[in-house]
Amino acid sequence: MSVPAAGPAEHDDAMPEPGDVQADADTPAWEKREGSAPASIVACPNGPLLIRGDFEIVTPDGIPVPRDRETVALCRCGGSAIKPYCDGTHKLMKFDTTRRRPVPEPARRAAEEAAG
Amino acid sequence: MKIPAPRGRVSATLIDLLQNRGGTGHANAYGSLNLLVDEALAATADLLRDEDLQLALFCLYELHYSGLDGVEDAAEWDPELIRVRARLEAALEDVLRRTVPVPELPSPESEAVAKTLFDLAANDDGPSVSRFVASKASVEQLREFLILRSVYQLKEADPHSWAIPRLPVGRAKAALIEIQADEYGGGRVERMHSKLFGTTMEGLGLDSSYGYYIDQVPALTLASSNAMSLFGLNRRLRGAISGHLAAFEMTSSIPNAFYARGFRRHGFSDDVTYYFDEHVEADAVHEQIAARDLAGGLAEAEPDLLADVIFGAATVLAIDALLGEDQLKAWQAGESALLAPLPNCDGTADAALATSAAAGGATA
Numbered sequence: 001m002s003v004p005a006a007g008p009a010e011h012d013d014a015m016p017e018p019g020d021v022q023a024d025a026d027t028p029a030w031e032k033r034e035g036s037a038p039a040s041i042v043a044c045p046n047g048p049l050l051i052r053g054d055f056e057i058v059t060p061d062g063i064p065v066p067r068d069r070e071t072v073a074l075c076r077c078g079g080s081a082i083k084p085y086c087d088g089t090h091k092l093m094k095f096d097t098t099r100r101r102p103v104p105e106p107a108r109r110a111a112e113e114a115a116g
Numbered sequence: 117m118k119i120p121a122p123r124g125r126v127s128a129t130l131i132d133l134l135q136n137r138g139g140t141g142h143a144n145a146y147g148s149l150n151l152l153v154d155e156a157l158a159a160t161a162d163l164l165r166d167e168d169l170q171l172a173l174f175c176l177y178e179l180h181y182s183g184l185d186g187v188e189d190a191a192e193w194d195p196e197l198i199r200v201r202a203r204l205e206a207a208l209e210d211v212l213r214r215t216v217p218v219p220e221l222p223s224p225e226s227e228a229v230a231k232t233l234f235d236l237a238a239n240d241d242g243p244s245v246s247r248f249v250a251s252k253a254s255v256e257q258l259r260e261f262l263i264l265r266s267v268y269q270l271k272e273a274d275p276h277s278w279a280i281p282r283l284p285v286g287r288a289k290a291a292l293i294e295i296q297a298d299e300y301g302g303g304r305v306e307r308m309h310s311k312l313f314g315t316t317m318e319g320l321g322l323d324s325s326y327g328y329y330i331d332q333v334p335a336l337t338l339a340s341s342n343a344m345s346l347f348g349l350n351r352r353l354r355g356a357i358s359g360h361l362a363a364f365e366m367t368s369s370i371p372n373a374f375y376a377r378g379f380r381r382h383g384f385s386d387d388v389t390y391y392f393d394e395h396v397e398a399d400a401v402h403e404q405i406a407a408r409d410l411a412g413g414l415a416e417a418e419p420d421l422l423a424d425v426i427f428g429a430a431t432v433l434a435i436d437a438l439l440g441e442d443q444l445k446a447w448q449a450g451e452s453a454l455l456a457p458l459p460n461c462d463g464t465a466d467a468a469l470a471t472s473a474a475a476g477g478a479t480a
Contacts, residue, residue, distance in 0.1 A: 044404045045227065046234075068307070068394075069298055073401040081373070086400040088369030091238060 046097050048073035048086035057084060117178060117327025118185050123335075124168025126152045130175060130200070134187045137194070146196040153203055163211045163339075164438065167455075169204060170335040170342060176201040177345040181271060182326060205346045209353075212343060216434040218427055224419035226287075226412030233359070233407045233429050237366040242437030243444045246371035249378035253447070255320070258379060260453050262317050263329045264443070267341050269313040270326045273299035275341075276361045278348035287413030288358065295361070295402045295410070309398075312391040316379075319388035332454040336442055340435045347428055355424030356431070358414050362406035363429035367436065368399035 039055035050073050057065040057072070065084060072085060076097075079089035103111075119135070122128035129152055133145045153172070160166045178184055179192040191197060219236055222228035249261060268275075273296055280296070283289040301307035314324030323329070347357035376392035386393070411429070415422045446453040 042404070044408070045230075047404055048400065050401065050404050069302065069398065069401065071294060071298075071401055071405070073404060082397055085397050086369075087373060087396045088400045088403070091234070092370065 043097070044073075046095055047076075047090055049076055050074075117182060117325075117330065119187075120171060120175065120327070120330045122168075123171045124156070126156050126168045127171045127175065130172045134175070134184060134191060137188060137191055146200075149200060150203075153200055157203070157207050163207055164435075165335045165339070167335045169207075170338040173201065173204040173208065173342045174330075174338045176204070177342060177349070178327075180345070180349060181274060205342075205350075208339070208342060208346055212431055212434075213427070216427065216430045218423075218430045221422055221426060224415040224422045226408050226416055229412040229415045229422070229425065230407035232426065233362055233366060233411060236426075236429060236433065237363060240367065240433050240437070242433065243440035244371075244374075245440045245443055246374035248444055248447065250374035250381070251378070253378050255382050256458070257447055257453075258382065259320050259322060259458060260447075261375075261443075262313075262320060262322060263332055263454060263458075264337050264439075266313065266317060266322075266324075266329060267333055267337050268344070270310050270324065272310040272313065275344035275348040276357055276364075279354050279357045279361075282351045282354040283358070283414065284417050286417050288410050288417060291405045291409030291413060292358070292361070295365070295405055298398055298402065307394075309391070309394070312394060316388050316391040319384060329454075332456060332458070334442070334453075334455055336435075336439055340439060343431055343435060347431075353424060353428075355414060355418070355421030356428030358410050358421075359425035359428030359430075360432055362403070362411040362425075363432035365399050365402040365406040366429075367432065369396050369403065372396045372399065 037053045039051060039053040042050040042052075044050055050071065052071045057067060057074075059065060075083050075086045075090075077090035077093055077095035079093050079095070080087045081089070119131055120127075122131050126149070129145070129149045133142075133149060136142075136145075153169075156166070156169055157163075160169060163169060175184060176197060179187070179197070183189060183192075219232060222232040245261070249258065253261065276292070277296055280289065280292055283292060297303075299309050301309070301311070305311060317324040344357070344360060347353045347360050372392045372395040376389045376396070379389045379392065411425050415425050443453045452458075
């Protein structure tokens with residue numbers, strides 16, 4: 001677990017050393033620390049972003065956001081009272097992830113051409 | 117847990133037999149217990165609210181959990197007791213299969229199953245105990261609420277853990293383990309959900325030892341626990357216990373925010389509300405995993421279990437609706453939702469409450 005279970009009271013010295021991350025990238029998979037599976041994000045239909053693996057959530061100043069569990073659900077409907085985490089409010093809001101902003105015609109054509 | 121007080125001839129005979137296993141007249145005792153069970157099952161008007169039969173089944177299941185004080189551990193696998201349990205649980209399963217409304221089955225694919233379960237939970241219009249707790253419940257009613265919930269919450273997650281060795285290696289099993297690890301505190305005792313619930317009970321001056329209030333709890337609450345044990349302890353019902361957990365998680369995060377509000381309204385500290393606050397966040401994670409990976413993953417791996425997955429989920433909503441109905445009816449009439457009001461409600465418990473509220477810096 002790369003994120004210490006600490007509140008904002010702990011400062012920069014609680015942060016992982018930058019070197020840790022560098023070393024990790026060059027280390028063969030079999031030598032990596034236990035629990036260092038790369039982060040993966042599940043975009044739950046009509047719901048939150050579910051994140052597992054090796055990641056940290058920090059404030060813009062780099063201070064870890066308190067985190068109590070390995071796998072977290074991040075709010076993406078905007079309605080949660082416990083942001084950045086999900087509190088299930090998307091269900092009351094009828095949050096719908098299938099609705100997309102319409103893409104303007106020229107942009108769509110350009111994207112289609114780029115995709116071949 | 118302590119031996120409960122009997123509530124009729126079946127539970128009286130069973131409890132007597134449990135305490136005197138191996139004594140003289142043993143064989144006859146089993147014979148008369150079987151006869152009494154048959155008679156009671158034939159005569160009961162409402163098995164889910166039958167005090168005698170639900171208590172008897174609860175005691176038989178309890179042998180598989182923490183046991184009953186003074187009863188030999190070996191009683192768990194006494195073939196005669198298993199026979200009685202099987203009769204009672206067949207009757208319970210029959211009632212649930214006949215009365216629980218089940219939606220149309222989706223295709224056995226993860227996303228379709230998740231959608232059916234989320235829709236089922238969203239369309240639930242059962243009576244809202246959580247809204248009552250949030251805005252109206254008195255401290256006495258909060259205590260009753262905790263006592264009713266304590267039957268399950270003090271062994272939270274245990275009935276669903278029976279499913280772990282019963283699921284095939286794959287997505288559903290991984291999902292169940294991920295959820296259960298979090299339920300049990302992720303390796304930290306102080307974060308175990310059952311432990312947190314005990315802290316909340318103590319904050320209201322209640323005893324948090326498992327089964328302490330069992331004699332105050334009505335049959336329907338025991339039936340709710342018995343349904344979980346029925347699904348969990350029978351391998352053939354592994355679909356139902358998986359769907360049960362999914363619906364449990366999916367009907368939890370929002371009500372728990374309401375519960376927390378109700379306790380804060382009376383000035384209880386964050387230590388007391390922590391159990392509920394924790395569930396808002398935890399179950400918003402769990403419901404996603406439970407719907408898609410546990411319930412959906414199991415339906416994909418074993419399509420024959422799809423109907424039971426949905427049945428197990430629907431059972432949660434159906435029993436919750438009955439429980440909510442009984443609780444709100446009692447509270448709105450100014451009565452106790454327990455079998456008998458708490459004996460010391462204006463004595464030592466209030467003193468404990470005052471201490472707890474003061475310690476939390478509350479101004480209730």
